Amino acid sequence: MSGARIDPGLYRERDLVSVKRALIAVSDKTGLVELASALVDAGVEIVSTGGTSKAIADAGLPVTQVADVTGYPEHLDGRVRTLHPAVHSGLLADLRLEHHERELAQLAIAPYELVVVNLYPFVETVASGAEADEIVEQIDIGGPAMVRASAKNHANVAVVVSPDRYGEVVSAVRDGGTTLAQRRDLAREAFRHTATYDIAVASWIGSVVAPDQAVEESPFPAWVGAAWTKDADLRYGENAHQKAARYSAVGGRPGIAQARQLHGKEMSYNNYVDADAAVRAAYDFDAPAVAIIKHANPCGIAVAASGAADPIADAHRRAHECDPVSAFGGVIAANRTVTREMAETVSGIFTEVLVAPGFEPEAVEVLTQKKNLRLLELPAGFSPPVTEIRQVSGGLLLQQADRSFAPAADWTLAAGDPADEATLADLEFAWRACRAVKSNAILLASGGASVGVGMGQVNRVDSCKLAVERAGDRAAGSVAASDAFFPFADGLQILLDAGVTAVVQPGGSVRDEEVVAAAKAAGVTMYFTGERHFFH
Numbered sequence: 001m002s003g004a005r006i007d008p009g010l011y012r013e014r015d016l017v018s019v020k021r022a023l024i025a026v027s028d029k030t031g032l033v034e035l036a037s038a039l040v041d042a043g044v045e046i047v048s049t050g051g052t053s054k055a056i057a058d059a060g061l062p063v064t065q066v067a068d069v070t071g072y073p074e075h076l077d078g079r080v081r082t083l084h085p086a087v088h089s090g091l092l093a094d095l096r097l098e099h100h101e102r103e104l105a106q107l108a109i110a111p112y113e114l115v116v117v118n119l120y121p122f123v124e125t126v127a128s129g130a131e132a133d134e135i136v137e138q139i140d141i142g143g144p145a146m147v148r149a150s151a152k153n154h155a156n157v158a159v160v161v162s163p164d165r166y167g168e169v170v171s172a173v174r175d176g177g178t179t180l181a182q183r184r185d186l187a188r189e190a191f192r193h194t195a196t197y198d199i200a201v202a203s204w205i206g207s208v209v210a211p212d213q214a215v216e217e218s219p220f221p222a223w224v225g226a227a228w229t230k231d232a233d234l235r236y237g238e239n240a241h242q243k244a245a246r247y248s249a250v251g252g253r254p255g256i257a258q259a260r261q262l263h264g265k266e267m268s269y270n271n272y273v274d275a276d277a278a279v280r281a282a283y284d285f286d287a288p289a290v291a292i293i294k295h296a297n298p299c300g301i302a303v304a305a306s307g308a309a310d311p312i313a314d315a316h317r318r319a320h321e322c323d324p325v326s327a328f329g330g331v332i333a334a335n336r337t338v339t340r341e342m343a344e345t346v347s348g349i350f351t352e353v354l355v356a357p358g359f360e361p362e363a364v365e366v367l368t369q370k371k372n373l374r375l376l377e378l379p380a381g382f383s384p385p386v387t388e389i390r391q392v393s394g395g396l397l398l399q400q401a402d403r404s405f406a407p408a409a410d411w412t413l414a415a416g417d418p419a420d421e422a423t424l425a426d427l428e429f430a431w432r433a434c435r436a437v438k439s440n441a442i443l444l445a446s447g448g449a450s451v452g453v454g455m456g457q458v459n460r461v462d463s464c465k466l467a468v469e470r471a472g473d474r475a476a477g478s479v480a481a482s483d484a485f486f487p488f489a490d491g492l493q494i495l496l497d498a499g500v501t502a503v504v505q506p507g508g509s510v511r512d513e514e515v516v517a518a519a520k521a522a523g524v525t526m527y528f529t530g531e532r533h534f535f536h
């Protein structure tokens with residue numbers, strides 16, 4: 001049977017609802033006694049569950065046990081307490097309808113005008129590492145049932161799911177009752193609350209208790225639920241005519257969306273996109289590293305030279321040297337605390353955003369003098385996401401983040417002599433750095449720093465030309481990384497002609513033989529990694 005069809009003419013108008021009876025059942029007892037005391041002062045009768053009623057009674061306030069309303073003791077270890085018509089009919093009766101009023105009176109059930117419920121701490125229990133049976137006991141059943149019932153019946157009942165709203169509700173009760181607008185507002189919050197709660201439960205069941213069959217072959221479940229809450233409207237989106245906002249994933253790992261802004265103008269949509277790309281690039285390295293991003297692509301990326309007195313300042317200086325022209329107005333990410341020395345260099349360069357896990361106080365002092373620079377501090381314990389989500393029309397794509405990395409020891413020498421230690425280190429650096437570059441990516445590096453980057457071209461030849469052009473004189477003697485194989489020898493030839501001494505690439509082209517022959521003819525070392533690092 002679906003919901004009944006009720007003649008619209010039967011509904012009587014109801015705006016202000018004065019509160020005579022409240023049902024309170026809360027796990028989080030923050031502000032409970034103050035709320036109960038204010039309600040009692042306003043002449044409201046309180047009905048409540050075990051622990052909640054005890055807290056109210058302990059404060060010397062009158063309270064009716066829910067068991068006295070239902071005529072049943074709370075039983076099955078509290079699994080059944082409020083799940084009873086004596087409670088739910090009082091929540092669901094639509095008193096705009098005469099026949100509901102009549103039926104309720106016939107059943108001698110009193111209605112509630114206010115319901116205050118917050119749910120068992122399910123998410124917190126999962127996070128504590130508790131055993132499955134303990135977690136299952138924290139799946140609240142009676143609470144969501146009451147919240148949903150009262151939220152459905154917002155024409156008559158005000159439902160409160162957060163202590164943040166107690167003050168406002170108490171004022172309404174004192175002022176004669178809740179308005180329909182208030183009850184609608186509370187109902188919206190209530191349904192979001194139970195929906196978010198159920199997403200957490202469904203995600204846990206689907207990943208821990210009963211993973212989908214397909215999970216044996218795929219790490220991705222057959223159903224994905226997520227909730228996001230709005231943190232802020234942004235001034236505009238990618239362009240001034242597009243509206244935009246920033247959201248946080250409920251229960252998600254903290255990231256750039258939760259970064260604390262220490263200084264500067266409001267972060268824009270593009271600032272966030274670029275800061276995310278910059279952090280992704282810098283955090284791909286264990287060594288102190290800095291990435292400078294423009295339009296989601298690195299125009300400089302470097303690790304600190306070994307033995308550098310101030311490693312992060314050194315990494316920044318060397319990243320900046322890669323392409324100082326493009327670094328103008330860039331977004332910089334460091335994977336270490338920003339030092340005063342780095343701050344002093346950055347303050348001499350027009351920079352949109354500097355994001356880092358921390359800032360020395362002296363660095364903040366220096367950088368806050370730059371009016372237009374935004375300083376972002378990553379949340380404590382930040383680590384890059386392990387799963388990436390991309391919207392496509394009609395759905396989304398999920399993939400594991402590109403975190404795997406074949407070290408040089410696993411590469412195959414395809415041409416030339418084995419590289420010496422320093423060259424191999426540069427090749428490893430270039431190979432890692434090039435996966436921060438949008439495909440087709442060619443990255444030339446020297447001494448742990450990029451010296452020329454060719455990005456986002458629709459053929460590899462153009463990326464090679466761009467990388468060589470950007471590197472200028474520095475191309476000669478540098479090493480090169482290509483995010484995917486060379487389909488022909490033409491792109492590689494551009495690098496060889498520019499004086500590149502060693503190349504790393506996945507290999508696997510049908511014309512590998514031609515490509516290898518070109519490297520051999522130039523006396524250049526070339527390694528195959530066997531893995532590709534496209535980035536779109």
Ligand SMILES: NC(=O)c1ncn([C@@H]2O[C@H](COP(=O)(O)O)[C@@H](O)[C@H]2O)c1NC=O
Nearest residue numbers: 027049051052079081082083120141142143
């Ligand atoms: N079983 C029930 O009928 C039931 N009714 C209310 N609860 C929950 O019990 C909690 C309050 O319990 P107490 O007052 O004992 O601290 C609330 O989080 C409420 O959502 C229930 N618990 C779980 O399902």
